[in-house]
Amino acid sequence: MTIKYKVSDVAKDLNVPAKQIVDLLAQKGGEVKKTGANLTEEEVNLVFEHFTQANSESSLDAYLDSAPKPQPKASEVLKKADGTVVEMNTSKKKADKKKAEAKPEPVKREVVTKVVDTRTVDVNLDRFNEKFDELASTKNVENRRKPQPAGNKQKFANNRNKKGQNFQKRRETEAERLQRIQLEKARKAQLKVQIPEEITVGELATRLKQTAANVIKKLMGLGVMASVSEVIDFDTASLIADEFGAKVEKEVHVSIEERLFEQDEDPEESLQERPPVVVVMGHVDHGKTSILDAIRKSHVTAGEAGGITQHIGAYQVVADGKVITFLDTPGHEAFTSMRARGANLTDIAVLVVAADDGIMPQTVESINHAKAAGVSIIVAINKMDKPTANPDRVMEQLTQYELVPEQWGGDVICVPVSALTGAGIHDLLENINLVAEVKELKANPDRRAKGAVIEARLDKGQGPVATILVQKGTLHKGDCVIAGTAVGRVRTMKNDKGQFIEEAGPSTPVEITGLTEVPSAGDLFDAVADEKLARELADKRAAEEKERQFSSYQKVTLDNLFSQIAEGERKQLDIIVKADVQGSAEAVKQSLEKLSNDEVRVKVIHAGVGAINKSDVMLANAGNAIIIGFNVRPDPVAKEEAAQCEVEMRMYRVIYDAINDVTDAMKGMLAPKIREVEQGRLEVRQVYKISSVGLVAGSYVQEGKITRSSKIRVVRDGIVITEDEIASLRRFKDDVKEVAQGYECGVTLEKFADIKEGDIFEAYILEEYRD
Numbered sequence: 001m002t003i004k005y006k007v008s009d010v011a012k013d014l015n016v017p018a019k020q021i022v023d024l025l026a027q028k029g030g031e032v033k034k035t036g037a038n039l040t041e042e043e044v045n046l047v048f049e050h051f052t053q054a055n056s057e058s059s060l061d062a063y064l065d066s067a068p069k070p071q072p073k074a075s076e077v078l079k080k081a082d083g084t085v086v087e088m089n090t091s092k093k094k095a096d097k098k099k100a101e102a103k104p105e106p107v108k109r110e111v112v113t114k115v116v117d118t119r120t121v122d123v124n125l126d127r128f129n130e131k132f133d134e135l136a137s138t139k140n141v142e143n144r145r146k147p148q149p150a151g152n153k154q155k156f157a158n159n160r161n162k163k164g165q166n167f168q169k170r171r172e173t174e175a176e177r178l179q180r181i182q183l184e185k186a187r188k189a190q191l192k193v194q195i196p197e198e199i200t201v202g203e204l205a206t207r208l209k210q211t212a213a214n215v216i217k218k219l220m221g222l223g224v225m226a227s228v229s230e231v232i233d234f235d236t237a238s239l240i241a242d243e244f245g246a247k248v249e250k251e252v253h254v255s256i257e258e259r260l261f262e263q264d265e266d267p268e269e270s271l272q273e274r275p276p277v278v279v280v281m282g283h284v285d286h287g288k289t290s291i292l293d294a295i296r297k298s299h300v301t302a303g304e305a306g307g308i309t310q311h312i313g314a315y316q317v318v319a320d321g322k323v324i325t326f327l328d329t330p331g332h333e334a335f336t337s338m339r340a341r342g343a344n345l346t347d348i349a350v351l352v353v354a355a356d357d358g359i360m361p362q363t364v365e366s367i368n369h370a371k372a373a374g375v376s377i378i379v380a381i382n383k384m385d386k387p388t389a390n391p392d393r394v395m396e397q398l399t400q401y402e403l404v405p406e407q408w409g410g411d412v413i414c415v416p417v418s419a420l421t422g423a424g425i426h427d428l429l430e431n432i433n434l435v436a437e438v439k440e441l442k443a444n445p446d447r448r449a450k451g452a453v454i455e456a457r458l459d460k461g462q463g464p465v466a467t468i469l470v471q472k473g474t475l476h477k478g479d480c481v482i483a484g485t486a487v488g489r490v491r492t493m494k495n496d497k498g499q500f501i502e503e504a505g506p507s508t509p510v511e512i513t514g515l516t517e518v519p520s521a522g523d524l525f526d527a528v529a530d531e532k533l534a535r536e537l538a539d540k541r542a543a544e545e546k547e548r549q550f551s552s553y554q555k556v557t558l559d560n561l562f563s564q565i566a567e568g569e570r571k572q573l574d575i576i577v578k579a580d581v582q583g584s585a586e587a588v589k590q591s592l593e594k595l596s597n598d599e600v601r602v603k604v605i606h607a608g609v610g611a612i613n614k615s616d617v618m619l620a621n622a623g624n625a626i627i628i629g630f631n632v633r634p635d636p637v638a639k640e641e642a643a644q645c646e647v648e649m650r651m652y653r654v655i656y657d658a659i660n661d662v663t664d665a666m667k668g669m670l671a672p673k674i675r676e677v678e679q680g681r682l683e684v685r686q687v688y689k690i691s692s693v694g695l696v697a698g699s700y701v702q703e704g705k706i707t708r709s710s711k712i713r714v715v716r717d718g719i720v721i722t723e724d725e726i727a728s729l730r731r732f733k734d735d736v737k738e739v740a741q742g743y744e745c746g747v748t749l750e751k752f753a754d755i756k757e758g759d760i761f762e763a764y765i766l767e768e769y770r771d
């Protein structure tokens with residue numbers, strides 16, 4: 001029977017050239033067919049038989065291998081200890097192999113249907129479920145998905161059953177997902193934010209994961225109007241954070257100092273009584289050194305290093321069983337320079353006033369320096385052995401400086417003494433003990449030592465040697481200490497009697513060696529645990545010091561006063577007044593203090609008579625004050641010091657101008673348009689009269705220069721006598737335009753005719769300027 005199956009169709013289906021079919025049929029003895037001819041059933045069978053035989057596989061394994069192989073999953077592969085890799089389903093494969101061996105004959109149909117291998121399109125629905133789950137949530141997948149058994153082959157084993165389970169699983173996942181979202185919401189509500197002491201609104205919004213507008217709205221709700229860039233304080237910021245339901249933590253920046261030094265306040269029970277630290281102050285020659293010597297001699301315990309104390313900058317005496325520490329650097333200047341460096345060492349100041357001399361300018365300075373530092377004052381009225389001694393006059397004078405003696409119902413102890421005879425010295429010490437007792441001076445000895453450097457020097461043999469006063473804690477030999485930029489381990493430690501000691505407690509002065517460099521008097525020192533960190537801090541301090549030299553910390557000046565008031569940095573303007581006479585000083589002081597208003601208080605911390613000296617500048621520097629000179633000038637040392645410390649000094653001839661300037665500065669209206677530019681300084685060495693010209697000052701240019709157009713200020717003993725202009729400037733009969741430093745010249749002034757030898761001519765010009 002002929003069927004409608006053409007040679008060309010058969011060739012196409014078998015994917016062989018038609019000629020091969022034609023040839024095959026001819027070979028098998030059939031007639032030669034054309035490609036378009038139909039085949040008989042027999043011929044078709046013959047052709048299929050032939051191709052089946054030709055393409056048969058030797059075994060089922062070979063057949064299976066010919067199919068595209070899926071990569072074995074990691075879970076299906078076990079690594080043996082010896083490193084060989086074994087597939088999990090080897091048992092199944094073995095079974096298959098057996099089957100193939102039992103049935104070696106290839107199944108014809110299978111060969112034909114080889115092209116439609118459905119195994120590769122086996123859809124693993126579970127996999128898609130998984131993918132879906134993963135898409136739904138990328139987080140916490142581990143938490144909500146139960147751990148999968150290793151090898152998920154079972155999925156293939158019972159797919160239909162599995163599908164039901166999967167559906168179940170998916171529903172659970174949804175529920176869990178909702179739960180997770182809930183959890184996340186809850187977590188958001190408990191957002192933790194760290195807020196520093198001050199923070200900008202914008203930064204706070206970022207930390208709260210809110211928009212700045214939201215934060216500003218909340219701020220408005222609290223009555224605070226602030227823009228994004230404005231800074232708000234911790235309290236306000238934490239209120240806002242609370243409003244957003246965030247948990248607030250204070251952000252603390254830990255500095256090296258905080259890591260290095262013990263910050264904790266000493267608990268009350270750890271505090272123990274400590275000796276008072278006393279400094280002696282007073283006018284020159286009133287007997288400061290004599291009193292310190294008298295105390296030392298009379299109260300050093302016999303047998304101690306021959307009874308003679310070493311000079312280490314401080315010493316201790318015992319009076320009535322109680323120890324007192326004296327700083328052996330008399331004078332308020334040393335005291336204030338230490339204070340300017342941050343060292344507040346002193347508890348009590350002994351103000352020495354000579355009974356025959358009474359209160360003198362430096363006595364007043366001492367009083368004001370002591371008051372500015374807030375130390376207790378005990379007055380020692382010295383030289384009582386002198387017949388001219390008048391203690392009552394001293395006490396009366398003291399009252400003018402708000403020091404009312406106890407004898408007169410006040411609270412200032414006045415002790416009459418004589419350093420020469422030693423009379424009253426013990427009484428003085430008793431009173432020091434009394435004041436110390438009232439002050440309840442205490443420190444914790446059981447902590448790392450802290451204190452300040454009293455003095456330091458470089459010794460050829462020992463290297464840097466520093467006398468330090470331990471203020472709290474106990475310093476031990478071998479401790480690592482840092483003082484300013486000097487670091488090191490205490491190699492040796494000596495007390496004021498020159499004895500080597502192992503440890504020193506509060507209020508004890510000791511001389512130590514072992515530092516890497518010489519610290520400065522007034523530097524604070526700290527014993528530390530971490531030497532490496534201490535060196536790091538010393539480097540940092542050295543760098544900061546350099547930085548400070550370049551960009552000086554902003555001192556108060558009349559020019560920046562208003563901005564400092566406006567920024568809330570300044571609530572009090574401290575002024576030092578120096579005038580030519582006491583009356584003027586008082587008048588200027590009172591007028592200035594009256595300028596105090598609600599925002600800023602004007603306080604004259606010292607008012608004195610005479611030229612502005614170094615001590616005034618140091619006091620101004622320590623207390624960030626300005627100096628107002630009324631008819632006086634600064635002496636050269638003070639001028640240099642003021643320039644170095646950037647202390648503002650303003651000189652006036654009329655009280656009204658001084659008052660006006662300070663008032664304007666407080667209002668922010670100060671606009672000085674003219675300033676003085678110094679040119680030079682001349683000393684009048686000879687005064688002679690020339691009938692035609694008048695009085696000629698034969699002068700020597702000490703520094704700078706003088707020009708024909710210079711203005712001249714005549715200064716006598718630091719007091720401004722007058723200001724005038726030059727009438728003529730000559731060198732050897734010739735009129736000259738200018739005379740330089742180191743040359744002599746003759747100067748006549750326009751008006752002033754009372755020139756005296758020794759007068760100083762300050763040459764200057766006035767210059768207009770704008771801020």
Ligand SMILES: Nc1nc2c(ncn2[C@@H]2O[C@H](COP(=O)(O)OP(=O)(O)OP(=O)(O)O)[C@@H](O)[C@H]2O)c(=O)[nH]1
Nearest residue numbers: 283284285286287288289290382383384418419420
């Ligand atoms: N009569 C008498 N003279 C004294 C007394 N105390 C000090 N002197 C004398 O006064 C002068 C000055 O004494 P110092 O102790 O040097 O005075 P100071 O205050 O330390 O002086 P400076 O160090 O220059 O500031 C010396 O000649 C002492 O002998 C005293 O109690 N009686």
